[in-house]
Amino acid sequence: MTARDVAAAPRAPSPAQSLPRPRVRRATAVPPGEGPGEGRDEGAAAGSAAEFTAWSKEVRSLAERNGAIILAHNYQLPWIQDVADHVGDSLALSRIAAASDARTIVFCGVHFMAETAKILAPERTVLLPVLGAGCSLADTVTAEQVESWRAEHPGGLVVAYVNTSAAVKAQSDICCTSANAVEVVRSLPEDRDILFLPDFFLGSHVIRETGRNVQLWMGECHVHAGIDPAGLRRRMDLEPDAELLIHPECGCSSAALSLVDSGELPADRARLLSTGAMVERAREIGRGTALVATETGILHQLRRANPDGDFRALDDSAVCHFMKMITPQALVESLRTGRHEIDVDRETAKRAARAVQRMIEIGQTAPAVSRS
Numbered sequence: 494m495t496a497r498d499v500a501a502a503p504r505a506p507s508p509a510q511s512l513p514r515p516r517v518r519r520a521t522a523v524p525p526g527e528g529p530g531e532g533r534d535e536g537a538a539a540g541s542a543a544e545f546t547a548w549s550k551e552v553r554s555l556a557e558r559n560g561a562i563i564l565a566h567n568y569q570l571p572w573i574q575d576v577a578d579h580v581g582d583s584l585a586l587s588r589i590a591a592a593s594d595a596r597t598i599v600f601c602g603v604h605f606m607a608e609t610a611k612i613l614a615p616e617r618t619v620l621l622p623v624l625g626a627g628c629s630l631a632d633t634v635t636a637e638q639v640e641s642w643r644a645e646h647p648g649g650l651v652v653a654y655v656n657t658s659a660a661v662k663a664q665s666d667i668c669c670t671s672a673n674a675v676e677v678v679r680s681l682p683e684d685r686d687i688l689f690l691p692d693f694f695l696g697s698h699v700i701r702e703t704g705r706n707v708q709l710w711m712g713e714c715h716v717h718a719g720i721d722p723a724g725l726r727r728r729m730d731l732e733p734d735a736e737l738l739i740h741p742e743c744g745c746s747s748a749a750l751s752l753v754d755s756g757e758l759p760a761d762r763a764r765l766l767s768t769g770a771m772v773e774r775a776r777e778i779g780r781g782t783a784l785v786a787t788e789t790g791i792l793h794q795l796r797r798a799n800p801d802g803d804f805r806a807l808d809d810s811a812v813c814h815f816m817k818m819i820t821p822q823a824l825v826e827s828l829r830t831g832r833h834e835i836d837v838d839r840e841t842a843k844r845a846a847r848a849v850q851r852m853i854e855i856g857q858t859a860p861a862v863s864r865s
């Protein structure tokens with residue numbers, strides 16, 4: 494899929510009919526020994542309470558010695574979430590990185606997140622414990638493709654989901670996360686061509702919510718796109734008291750909203766939420782049950798936020814192996830050795846910073862969960 498194809502695609506509001514779905518490219522080359530098989534599931538982080546205590550003590554002591562702050566995305570392994578200074582979604586963590594005065598930021602997430610932290614905090618050292626922790630969604634679009642769309646749409650505006658490389662951000666007018674994508678698009682003038690990239694499902698959600706005429710890049714995250722709509726209705730029938738928490742990147746989000754539109758699913762049983770907003774919702778459901786459609790790492794935060802609630806994955810196989818590459822051992826090694834330092838060249842960082850800064854100024858953030 495090229496920028497030219499996207500630019501030529503029929504315009505919204507019927508994005509789902511516009512183009513065949515492309516196969517996404519997988520994330521960038523992975524250094525030997527750091528492939529997705531490394532620490533791919535929660536078993537890699539499993540251990541006794543005593544082991545966790547010893548490991549977390551070492552991590553906290555190394556972090557203190559290095560003047561480091563540890564940020565963890567909601568999809569990280571439970572041990573990583575439990576040892577981090579702050580756990581949250583991309584927007585919340587970006588804001589913390591921007592405001593932090595720590596000497597070093599250790600980003601437990603994927604490559605574009607660490608790059609974003611570096612863009613927002615250029616004077617700080619930013620570490621990503623495993624360099625190969627990429628993102629299949631970010632890899633669906635390049636800076637050259639954005640440039641090509643711009644050449645064909647003079648005056649057009651590019652909205653880049655934060656799941657993009659620094660080079661793509663530098664070619665964009667404004668970034669967004671799933672938490673503020675709707676508000677970001679609403680903030681743009683109505684008389685300009687808009688390209689939303691790279692996530693097709695999130696872009697479709699933005700079009701539904703804003704009614705704006707937005708062109709969509711046809712990228713997708715292999716984890717979220719794989720959450721199949723087929724089982725959705727059956728699960729909801731089997732669990733009549735459960736509500737559905739859906740990340741807007743999910744392949745099942747359109748199916749869920751169709752069920753709501755047809756009256757088969759009450760509107761208050763299905764919510765499209767960023768992961769940060771899911772944590773907030775978890776606190777409100779008491780002893781209720783929620784089926785959760787996103788990467789399964791979020792379940793740990795939901796259960797921590799509300800131990801009385803019953804939180805289950807809609808699809809147990811929705812595991813991002815890139816996120817799970819940040820193993821407990823990799824975090825310790827990163828703190829011991831200072832690897833892997835993330836850098837973004839000055840000119841790219843300067844241009845990307847404008848787009849990212851606009852993003853963090855728009856919309857409410859679901860607060861990160863911080864160490865007490």
Ligand code: SF4
Binds near residue numbers: 788
């Ligand atoms: S879950 Fe998808 S969008 Fe998120 S980091 Fe993994 S591949 Fe990228």
